[in-house]
Amino acid sequence: MTAGTRIRSVEVLISSPSRNFVTLRITTEDGVTGLGDATLNGRELSVASYLRDHVAPLLIGTDAHRIEDTWQLLYRGAYWRRGPVTMTAIAAVDVALWDIKAKRAGMPLYQLLGGASREGVLVYGHASGRDLAALHDSVRTLTSAGFQAIRIQAAVPGITTVYGVSKVSTGRSSYEPAGRGALAVESGWDTDRYLRFVPEMFASVREEFGAELPLLHDGHHRMTPIQAARLGKDLEPYRPFWLEDCTPAENQEALRLVRQHTTTPLAIGEVMNTVWDFQTLIREQLIDYVRASVAHTGGITGLRRIFDYAALYGVRSGSHGATDISPVGMAAALHLDLAINNFGIQEYMQHDPLVAEVFHSAYTFEGGYLHPGDEPGIGVSYDDDAAARFAYEPAYLPVARRVDGTMHDW
Template sequence: MKIKSADVVVTSPGRNFVSLRLETEDGVVGWGDATLNGRELAVVSYLRDHVNPLLIGRDAGPIEDTWQYLYRGAYWRRGPVTMAAVAAVDTALWDIKAKYANMPLYELLGGRSRRGLLSYGHASGGDLPQLFDSIDQHLDEGFRAVRIQTGVPGLGPVYGVAGDPGDQGPDGSAGVAPRPSEELWDTRAYLRHLPAVFEAVRAKYGPELLLLHDGHHRMTPTQAAQLGKRLEPYDLFWLEDCTPAENQEGLRLVRAHTTTPLALGETFNTIWDYKTLISEHLIDYVRSAVTHTGGITAMRKLVDFAAMHQIKAGMHGPTDVSPIGMAAALHLGLAIHNFGIQEFMPHSERTLTVFRTSYRFEDGLLHPGDRPGLGVELDLEAAAAFPYEAAYLPVNRLALDGTVHDW
């Protein structure tokens, strides 16, 4: 079960994806996701130049030992580049192990804890009519939960709202450009506008539809507390990323002033980033992605730690996590007890010509499928048709004076 080869595949079928391909001496292939949106090539170099040479000839079986070897052995720990690379190796090794066992990965993680994973889609629009159309479309597709994002009167494009050049368009495009676009932001205008949006959505769709909202780290703790309080009448499933995640002490103020559930952590990379938030019960959902948090091995430890404090998993699932990373999240989410909800942005048809998936979405629930391993294979010939293209997330500036702001 020794590793014979380790190769990095970079492909851009609408978005840039970095995948790790490990093959054992007897021909079993495992896939890992190493995508880091806007900094993809840094992870490519980390893997090709520093990690892959260490894997050749190594036994693919002892996954925990390999994880510790890569994490502790490098001396320089944590950070998004390192943890994305470690995650790719870890996920590929789990894929290999499950294929050897001839089982879907979730069976090796303890078996399923539910029929499927409740998932939410991204409903958005520049104004209320466009937002309602988007919600209706998601309901027609079977979603029982939707994230609500809208434009703000007086501002231009807002990241997270359909039509923004930084978002993935219907053709899979992702704002390919030599440098980031720049958007304008006004938090006070946003705080005035958003409660009325949720009032209108509740009035139209009633109390049963699960509603979420992403603040994209744009608020101070005081502003986040104000928003959480104003949104309480509309019974949100969660308010996500209400203030910059690294300011963990700021969540004490937010928590003290609102009962709106809080989700946070998609920019975190290790369990250590969550220590204060979890141990002090300052959030309700952990938002990390398997891809960016050291893989299945590390993410399982994080959600087990969260479970001790009645905190649930709401793993990050945008289209800049590849189908390999999405499948890893689904297998883990199906197995753990403290699953909450799964973000689900379906990948473009172009992306799915490269990544052949087995997971399915039915009646609002995702299921990873029952093929051995992750259930995702990458078509190397198809991938070669989509070379890397530089693409960046937007930069936010305050409308008042042009200061760079969290987006």
């Protein structure tokens, strides 16, 4: 064991600069620190407790360099494996240890992962609007800012609240679904209206912006397999970059039916947590992009396993990067994006400016690409004084009901 590499302290840090984040900070005996993102949107305190009460005691005194062994300890040693709480906790530890290792090596993390495979990481931005004209304005704002790929979401006529539609149509997206309060907000849903509207939305954007701009869309698990197959087929003339989360993730075999009926590329996985969750989807080539996040799949170690497995079948990465991923999680994703060969695209939803007061990040955006920077480690520091100004506030993701009151996938 290298002198001073034993873990001295493990801190669980909770702050709420515009939204709730849980951050893990690990410090070695010689004072080197590492950060990990432990945020699980709408269930943040469950991971905080898991880390503080069950994981931290196991780490004190262990060697921070033994990343793989620690990962296996936390995964196999718990007996109760997988699941979002467990894998988010493991992810936080894993990224913090990689941060420490890269700092000790004096190089950015991507160098320890094999070095850069590209000059930058292509990202997509989020455009939305209360109507199609407002959506066009939002797309125009993002392309003017340099984005080269755009996710499009718009309000569906006849549905009061629609997933992914920002409060504003231009400028920085203000869409944050987790509402502050003691209870979840309920919204209505009508899949038939949605299925009629989305092809119209794509046709409108294509007419305004042409055929070259990559367009993405998120179905957010709201379709049955045959509905997803129909939408994928209806969208083929507009050549989407991908259709994301078209059906609920639990039923992986549903994608067989969707694949039979459409050539629209499919992206799945932001609610999945291990390589086992992706096994059928990747082996049978039922998806084109893995939509998992570093923060929810066991960290750099866990997500790299998924990406390496996906590479065997021509499936590419498309990491989750909405605002429920803190700058720590985003930075970790960018280092992995830069290193792997089968990179596809990275989601980039810009945080509220308050977030930058707590998390100081080295990654930069230019011309539609992000780069993690060349600071040793992952390139993110945590400001305790700033974080103290933003106390945790209960927040829950919405729930959706059909017109007749039946609970539906949100």
